Amino acid sequence: xxxxxxxxxxxxxxxxxxxxxxxxxxxxxxxxxxxxxxxxxxxxxxxxxxxxxxxxxxxxxxxxxxxxxxxxxxxxxxxxxxxxxxxxxxxxxxxxxxxxxxxxxxxxxxxxxxxxxxxxxxxxxxxxxxxxxxxxxxxxxxxxxxxxxxxxxxxxxxxxxxxxxxxxxxxxxxxxxxxxxxxxxxxxxxxxxxxxxxxxxxxxxxxxxxxxxxxxxxxxxxxxxxxxxxxxxxxxxxxxxxxxxxxxxxxxxxxxxxxxxxxxxxxxxxxxxxxxxxxxxxxxxxxxxxxxxxxxxxxxxxxxxxxxxxxxxxxxxxxxx
Amino acid sequence: xxxxxxxxxxxxxxxxxxxxxxxxxxxxxxxxxxxxxxxxxxxxxxxxxxxxxxxxxxxxxxxxxxxxxxxxxxxxxxxxxxxxxxxxxxxxxxxxxxxxxxxxxxxxxxxxxxxxxxxxxxxxxxxxxxxxxxxxxxxxxxxxxxxxxxxxxxxxxxxxxxxxxxxxxxxxxxxxxxxxxxxxxxxxxxxxxxxxxxxxxxxxxxxxxxxxxxxxxxxxxxxxxxxxxxxxxxxxxxxxxxxxxxxxxxxxxxxxxxxxxxxxxxxxxxxxxxxxxxxxxxxxxxxxxxxxxxxxxxxxxxxxxxxxxxxxxxxxxxxxxxxxxxxxxxxxxxxxxxxxxxxxxxxxxxxxxxxxxxxxxxxxxxxxxxxxxxxxxxxxxxxxxxxxxxxxxxxxxxxxxxxxxxxxxxxxxxxxx
Numbered sequence: 001x002x003x004x005x006x007x008x009x010x011x012x013x014x015x016x017x018x019x020x021x022x023x024x025x026x027x028x029x030x031x032x033x034x035x036x037x038x039x040x041x042x043x044x045x046x047x048x049x050x051x052x053x054x055x056x057x058x059x060x061x062x063x064x065x066x067x068x069x070x071x072x073x074x075x076x077x078x079x080x081x082x083x084x085x086x087x088x089x090x091x092x093x094x095x096x097x098x099x100x101x102x103x104x105x106x107x108x109x110x111x112x113x114x115x116x117x118x119x120x121x122x123x124x125x126x127x128x129x130x131x132x133x134x135x136x137x138x139x140x141x142x143x144x145x146x147x148x149x150x151x152x153x154x155x156x157x158x159x160x161x162x163x164x165x166x167x168x169x170x171x172x173x174x175x176x177x178x179x180x181x182x183x184x185x186x187x188x189x190x191x192x193x194x195x196x197x198x199x200x201x202x203x204x205x206x207x208x209x210x211x212x213x214x215x216x217x218x219x220x221x222x223x224x225x226x227x228x229x230x231x232x233x234x235x236x237x238x239x240x241x242x243x244x245x246x247x248x249x250x251x252x253x254x255x256x257x258x259x260x261x262x263x264x265x266x267x268x269x270x271x272x273x274x275x276x277x278x279x280x281x282x283x284x285x286x287x288x289x290x291x292x293x294x295x296x297x298x299x300x301x302x303x304x305x306x307x308x309x310x311x312x313x314x315x316x317x318x319x320x321x
Numbered sequence: 322x323x324x325x326x327x328x329x330x331x332x333x334x335x336x337x338x339x340x341x342x343x344x345x346x347x348x349x350x351x352x353x354x355x356x357x358x359x360x361x362x363x364x365x366x367x368x369x370x371x372x373x374x375x376x377x378x379x380x381x382x383x384x385x386x387x388x389x390x391x392x393x394x395x396x397x398x399x400x401x402x403x404x405x406x407x408x409x410x411x412x413x414x415x416x417x418x419x420x421x422x423x424x425x426x427x428x429x430x431x432x433x434x435x436x437x438x439x440x441x442x443x444x445x446x447x448x449x450x451x452x453x454x455x456x457x458x459x460x461x462x463x464x465x466x467x468x469x470x471x472x473x474x475x476x477x478x479x480x481x482x483x484x485x486x487x488x489x490x491x492x493x494x495x496x497x498x499x500x501x502x503x504x505x506x507x508x509x510x511x512x513x514x515x516x517x518x519x520x521x522x523x524x525x526x527x528x529x530x531x532x533x534x535x536x537x538x539x540x541x542x543x544x545x546x547x548x549x550x551x552x553x554x555x556x557x558x559x560x561x562x563x564x565x566x567x568x569x570x571x572x573x574x575x576x577x578x579x580x581x582x583x584x585x586x587x588x589x590x591x592x593x594x595x596x597x598x599x600x601x602x603x604x605x606x607x608x609x610x611x612x613x614x615x616x617x618x619x620x621x622x623x624x625x626x627x628x629x630x631x632x633x634x635x636x637x638x639x640x641x642x643x644x645x646x647x648x649x650x651x652x653x654x655x656x657x658x659x660x661x662x663x664x665x666x667x668x669x670x671x672x673x674x675x676x677x678x679x680x681x682x683x684x685x686x687x688x689x690x691x692x693x694x695x696x697x698x699x700x701x702x703x704x705x706x707x708x709x710x711x712x713x714x715x716x717x718x719x720x721x722x723x724x725x726x727x728x729x730x731x732x733x734x735x736x737x738x
Contacts, residue, residue: 004641005627005663006409008726010634010712011656012331012473018670018719073667073720117668117720211673253672258684260676302687309704310326310543310681311556 022076024209028200029083029248035183035193039145040091044189048086050095051102055082058106066111077116081105084124084248087190088241088288089131092141092150101127121295122255125288132288142186153186154239155284158231173232180238191241201247210251213260217267218246218274225275242274245287250294257301265301269294322511324534325544327680329713331473331537331634333512337600338476338592340515343484345604347617348421352394352608353404353645355414356380359440360387360448365415371398374426376584378438379415388448389438392426393587393606394419405644407630409637414645417608428583434499437579438586438648443467443478443540443569444631446649449576452566453499459561461500465549466493468509468516468570469533469540472632475652477590478570480602482509482516485574488581490523492573495580500566503527506549507570510535537634538711542567544680556707571651591650593618596625596657605646611653612642623657630654634712664721675714675724681707685714689727692734700731708732 037044059078063070082102089098105127113119132139143150152160179185183193191197204210219237226236237243250256250270257266270290277286356363363380367373373392381389396419404414429436435450455461466489470478482489493505505528509517512535520530533539533548543554545567552563560567575586587607591614594600598619605614611628615621629636630650646653675685683704691700705728714724 004625004639005661006638006640007627008723008729009631009636009710010716010725011627011629011636011638012633012660012716013662013664013721014717014719016719017721018667018672021672021719071667073670077670115668117670208674209672211677253670256671256673258671258673258676258686263673306684306703307676307682309556309683309707310547311553311558311707312704313553313555 017073019072019076021209022073022080024204024207025080025248026076026083028204028209029080029087029190031196031199032190032193032244033083033087035196036087036091036189039183039192040143040189044091047091047093047095047098047189048083051086051098052079052082054099054102055079055085055106058103062107062111062115066115068115074116078106081110081123085127088124088128088188088244088249090139090142091189092143093138097131097135097138101131104130117254119254120298121292122249122252125249125292128288129292144186145184145192151186153284154180154235155278158239159284177234177238180235185239188241188244191244194238194243197243197247201243204247210247211263213263214250214256214267214270215246217264218242218250218270221268221271222275225272229279236275236278240278240285241287245291246270249287250291255295255298257298257305259302259305259307261307262301262305265305266294266298269297322534323531323548324536324539325547325680327678327682328536328538328544329678329717330535331716333535334473335476335479335512337474337594338602339479340483341476341480341600341602343480343590343602343604346606346609346614348419349394349606349609349613350419351399351610352392352417352419352606353414353610354379354390354392354417354608355404355406355412355645355647356390357406357412358388358390358647358649359446360384360451362412363387363390365401365413367398367401367415369398369400372396373398373417374424375587377426378585386448386451388435388440388450389585391438391585391587392417393608395422395424396420405639405641407637407639407644407647407650409639425584429585430583432579432583432585434576434579436585437576439572439575439579440648441569442571442575442589442649442651444635444649444651446647449568449572452568453496455500455561455566460564461502461561461566462564463504463506463550463566464493464497464500464502465545465565465567466505466507466570466573467540467542467545467567468507468513469545470513471510471535471537471540472634472652474594474654475592475632476594477592477602477651479513479516480592481574481590482513482570483519486520486523488574488577489520489570490525490528491580492575492577493528494525495576496566496568496573497527502566505529506531508533508539508545508549510539537713538680538709541680541709541711543709586648589648589650591646592652594652595655595660596621596623597655598622607648608645610643610645611639614646614653615642615655621655623659625655626658626661627656628653629656634716635710666722667720669722670720672719674717674719678713678717680711680713681709683708685724685728686722688731689722689724692727692731697731697734700728701735705731706735
């Protein structure tokens with residue numbers, strides 16, 4: 001007889017669901033993607049499209065094979081993976097390679113571990129590592145913006161001692177900073193234009209989609225370590241994929257720790273490993289591997305680093321007025 | 322602006338009734354007065370056929386933590402039987418048919434808080450006389466009056482602060498005297514500055530009004546203490562462990578009224594709002610059925626889908642309209658179809674919104690994971706018992722998980738053991 005529904009509290013829900021959060025992320029990535037297409041030409045657009053379409057199709061196929069129904073969040077998540085993957089590879093990458101990478105990201109890195117919410121590693125980054133191992137030459141061929149002449153990235157120039165580590169001693173260092181800031185440099189499709197990435201990052205921070213702790217910890221650690229070891233902090237922050245990695249990859253909700261302290265540790269760890277690879281490793285750039293390694297530490301951080309709960313004051317302060 | 326860590330800003334929805342004067346509700350024909358309205362259930366002192374008058378004690382208990390109940394009308398007891406309780410279960414209650422004459426049982430000389438039947442009127446329903454007699458070794462230095470009213474829709478405390486500032490101040494002074502505290506703080510969210518302005522002229526020595534950030538759950542006991550005093554109630558402890566007593570403004574008002582008139586608590590202010598034609602702040606006799614209150618407010622507007630006693634964050638849904646209101650009922654909220662949706666729980670994407678919003682800094686997603694997998698002890702180990710059940714985690718979860726429900730389950734399983 002009763003027509004009233006009886007449920008447990010709370011009886012209202014926030015408007016933002018996971019699909020909307022993911023749409024925000026896609027919107028935030030668009031400025032950098034558009035800048036990449038402008039700088040590196042139509043081939044980039046084809047690659048981005050191929051990567052996203054492949055990711056969506058792979059998502060549907062995997063969900064079908066696992067006997068699950070696709071929900072909006074699954075599809076938006078695969079769009080992010082496809083878009084991110086195309087943005088962290090060289091603009092010279094052929095579209096079919098991006099397609100294979102996308103399928104690897106969705107099927108092996110994500111669905112083999114249980115699908116959305118259960119993957120240990122960031123799918124796009126793990127797929128990039130897979131592609132770098134499979135096609136090392138193409139993945140490290142860097143066309144310069146506009147003229148498309150291939151050249152070395154700034155970090156590679158530092159690594160091979162063509163560019164001075166302590167950039168601030170060089171006469172035109174301000175101009176170099178500016179060129180890095182507006183994206184006039186060789187590099188991955190979406191990582192070059194710092195200003196476009198920062199626009200997106202501000203949007204995500206304002207919408208509460210990402211938390212400041214991981215990007216702050218990451219970027220500050222990189223800056224501090226480079227200053228300590230005689231490299232130019234501003235150059236180290238702007239060159240390479242740090243801005244993209246810190247704001248869009250390390251903050252991937254699924255693969256980061258959930259506690260506040262844990263997020264600081266994660267960010268600082270990412271920064272430290274990045275600099276270790278840049279200074280000591282064989283690769284010129286370390287953001288990708290740094291985040292992947294810290295992804296692996298995430299379950300451990302979640303287990304052992306637990307934030308202090310209200311009312312559990314340390315012994316000395318217990319009952320303090 | 323003072324506040325606590327975590328919490329979220331909610332749409333207040335208070336405009337429907339905010340600032341509306343308190344209206345006396347239509348006289349109920351029948352009242353159903355629950356014997357369990359604060360602490361241990363009472364034993365009935367009347368039987369079917371007895372005639373009772375307003376203020377007559379109809380139930381009492383010899384248990385320490387219990388508060389007596391009184392008739393809110395004059396008339397005849399028709400039955401003592403189970404009735405739906407606002408907490409969602411059925412429990413024994415006294416059915417009284419009103420004769421409409423409202424004859425009083427007369428004032429009691431030097432009425433005590435216990436004899437006045439006063440309980441926490443913000444929803445807690447804890448017997449106030451127990452709260453006001455802390456053990457000697459617990460020195461109370463501050464009495465906090467809770468005028469935050471952080472739940473959406475509810476405006477009964479707001480209306481009371483606007484209309485009865487003197488009673489509230491007198492009640493606060495009474496509480497301060499009885500626990501020997503020399504400081505009184507009234508915490509009010511900054512969306513109710515008019516209420517703060519009304520109270521200000523009646524401030525006396527040692528009493529201060531503090532505006533708090535409008536944020537849910539600012540009126541949670543532990544959150545309020547932290548916001549005002551930066552003290553943390555130790556886990557498993559009570560406010561008196563950090564020298565505080567927290568009381569609702571409604572409770573202070575009830576104490577002052579009973580001291581002035583010598584009459585026990587038989588009525589209170591309730592907000593009837595949501596999908597009703599004429600949302601109001603009503604002065605309601607305890608035991609009035611919610612159906613009568615909704616009719617009093619012009620009936621439903623639109624199709625009612627949920628009837629909630631309390632606010633939308635912590636309130637309890639009712640399956641029918643014959644539930645009577647209790648001393649601690651703050652609000653009758655009707656939600657129509659537009660405001661009720663059912664969601665399917667998805668898997669966690671670890672976005673941390675629940676972690677960042679949790680006012681006691683728990684990790685609700687992990688607690689819920691453990692509870693869902695029946696690992697209740699694990700959930701207890703990482704703090705399930707510290708959960709204040711405010712509902713923020715379920716509200717904010719973008720994957721629509723019913724986090725607080727799972728945490729409550731873990732707590733209930735622990736209690737059973």
